[in-house]
Each structure stands twice: as C-alpha cells, then as structure tokens.
Amino acid sequence: MNAVGVDVGGTKIAAGVVSPEGELLNEVRYPTANMRERLLSSIATAIAEVSKGYDVGGVCLAVPGFILSGANKVLSAANLDAIEGVPLGEELGDRTGLPVVVENDANAAAWGEFRFGAGRGVDHLLFITLGTGVGSGVISHGTLLRGARGTGGELGHVTVQATGPRCGCGNRGCLEALASGSAIRRQAREMAKERPESALGRLGAAREVLGEDVLRLAREGDEAALHVLREAGTWLGIGLAGFVNVFDPEVIAVGGGVSEAGDLILEPARRELQLRSSSPSRGLVEVRESTLGPKSGILGAAALARSANKEYVLET
Numbered sequence: 001m002n003a004v005g006v007d008v009g010g011t012k013i014a015a016g017v018v019s020p021e022g023e024l025l026n027e028v029r030y031p032t033a034n035m036r037e038r039l040l041s042s043i044a045t046a047i048a049e050v051s052k053g054y055d056v057g058g059v060c061l062a063v064p065g066f067i068l069s070g071a072n073k074v075l076s077a078a079n080l081d082a083i084e085g086v087p088l089g090e091e092l093g094d095r096t097g098l099p100v101v102v103e104n105d106a107n108a109a110a111w112g113e114f115r116f117g118a119g120r121g122v123d124h125l126l127f128i129t130l131g132t133g134v135g136s137g138v139i140s141h142g143t144l145l146r147g148a149r150g151t152g153g154e155l156g157h158v159t160v161q162a163t164g165p166r167c168g169c170g171n172r173g174c175l176e177a178l179a180s181g182s183a184i185r186r187q188a189r190e191m192a193k194e195r196p197e198s199a200l201g202r203l204g205a206a207r208e209v210l211g212e213d214v215l216r217l218a219r220e221g222d223e224a225a226l227h228v229l230r231e232a233g234t235w236l237g238i239g240l241a242g243f244v245n246v247f248d249p250e251v252i253a254v255g256g257g258v259s260e261a262g263d264l265i266l267e268p269a270r271r272e273l274q275l276r277s278s279s280p281s282r283g284l285v286e287v288r289e290s291t292l293g294p295k296s297g298i299l300g301a302a303a304l305a306r307s308a309n310k311e312y313v314l315e316t
C-alpha cells in the first residue's frame with residue numbers, strides 16, 4: 001500500500017503520497033504556521049489533501065531537530081517550537097484517521113537514499129546532508145540507528161576540532177561548525193578579507209558573499225574560493241574517517257545544497273578519509289553524492305511510515 005511522507009520544515013510543509021516502489025504519486029505544499037493549532041491543522045490538511053483518492057496505510061512526519069521517535073514527539077526544533085512536546089502520533093492520528101509517526105528529517109532522508117537512492121542495494125550506509133547545518137543518518141545491518149530515545153546518529157555535532165568555531169548547538173568545533181553551508185559562508189567572508197586581490201576578495205568588498213558565490217567562483221578557478229571548499233571538504237573527511245572506523249559503512253552518501261560542489265568538496269574529504277581512517281574498510285567505502293535531492297525527506301519518511309500494526313507500510 002502507499003504511504004504519506006511529510007517534510008515539515010521551518011518555512012514549508014511538503015506532503016507526498018509514495019508508492020511501494022518509491023514513486024512520488026502526488027505532492028502538496030503549505031506554508032509553515034507558527035501557532036500550535038494552526039500548524040497542526042495545516043499538517044492534517046496537507047495529509048488529507050494529498051492522500052485524497054489514494055490508498056494510504058500510514059504517515060510519517062520528517063521534522064528537523066531532536067525527535068523522540070519512540071514517543072512520536074519533537075523535543076526541540078528550530079522554528080518549529082509550536083509543536084515541541086506535542087504527542088503528534090495521537091494529535092494527528094485523530095485528525096487524519098491514519099497511523100502517524102515522527103522521525104528526524106535527516107534520518108528520513110537517509111532512509112530514502114537507503115531504500116530508493118544512492119544506498120540502494122547496500123546494508124550499511126552513512127548519509128550526511130550538508131545544508132545550513134549538517135544532518136545525518138546511520139543505517140547499519142539494514143536498520144536505522146536511533147539510539148535509546150531516538151536522538152542518535154547526529155554526526156553533525158561530533159567534535160572534530162576541539163578549539164574550533166562555536167556551533168549552533170553550543171559546543172565548539174562540531175562538524176557542522178566547519179563543513180556546513182553556514183561554515184563555508186563564514187570561511188568565505190574571512191578569506192575574502194585575507195585575499196582582497198582574489199575574485200572572492202573583490203566580491204566580498206562589494207557585497208555579502210553567499211554560498212552559491214563560493215561555488216561559482218571555485219568553478220571559475222578562483223584559488224581563494226577553491227581553498228574555502230577544500231577546507232570544508234577536509235573537515236568533512238576528518239569527520240568521515242572517524243565515522244568509518246565506528247560504523248564500517250559500504251557507502252557514504254553526501255547530500256544537501258553544499259553537495260552541489262561535488263568533487264570540489266568530496267575529493268578532499270576522500271583524501272582525508274584515506275589518510276586518517278584505520279578501518280580496513282577505508283579502501284572499500286565509497287563516498288558518493290546522494291541521488292534523490294530534496295525529495296529524499298518525503299520518500300524516506302513515507303518508507304518509515306508504520307501501519308496500525310506497527311509494520312512498515314511500504315514493506316507490505
């Protein structure tokens with residue numbers, strides 16, 4: 001039977017009906033409201049609207065932040081504090097008449113890549129999404145690692161540089177503080193001041209440097225912009241080397257907006273991974289770009305939806 005995956009973001013709610021083969025059959029979008037009742041009712045409306053005319057066996061919401069997946073609750077989520085602590089399984093289950101579960105958005109995207117994308121055919125996958133922050137999901141022996149409360153697998157907040165820059169989580173030197181889109185922007189602004197004669201420096205003197213500027217200038221061969229991406233890739237590789245030692249994955253799929261830089265980020269990451277990983281799998285693990293793009297959240301969430309008897313809907 002089909003399932004509904006809902007990507008609940010800080011600015012929009014995207015709900016999709018997904019077939020057992022991973023085909024997105026229908027999709028609707030609503031803006032995210034910031035009042036509890038209005039937000040719950042837009043999610044419920046999105047689910048009802050998108051599933052009209054389709055056989056649907058269950059729903060999974062993919063939400064950024066710390067999620068207690070066992071309790072189907074959001075512990076904390078930036079821009080979504082209106083639904084923090086709400087028992088979403090019951091609240092939305094009652095309104096939609098469907099079984100509703102909740103997962104972390106990066107875990108859902110990881111599951112999407114595992115079932116339908118870059119990780120199809122493997123049993124051990126790490127998924128890293130490099131966006132404004134760094135999200136991740138760990139799949140080991142074909143099972144999504146959640147930990148005791150459902151907040152496990154947060155590789156973006158593993159410390160890779162003890163005295164590094166402050167991270168949004170309060171810690172210093174997290175992978176997120178060194179390899180995310182925000183980290184690249186910060187580095188690019190510093191580099192623009194350091195090398196005013198470079199294309200990046202000239203742009204930085206004229207206006208604020210954005211992530212896409214760094215990528216464009218790097219592709220045009222500007223050494224300062226290339227340096228910024230190499231540095232982010234190097235930090236990514238330092239993180240990955242540790243993760244490879246712990247999880248021994250077959251594939252590491254890298255997604256998110258920053259992954260558009262492709263090998264400009266991934267080559268230094270692969271090099272660092274080879275240098276630092278002590279696992280025999282360093283020679284075997286493949287670092288790939290993810291293939292589903294922004295749809296991985298909806299597809300993965302749908303694949304994590306469970307029916308009333310707790311079985312995965314798309315598995316049946």
Ligand SMILES: [Zn+2]
Binds near residue numbers: 156157168169171176
């Ligand atoms: Zn952090």
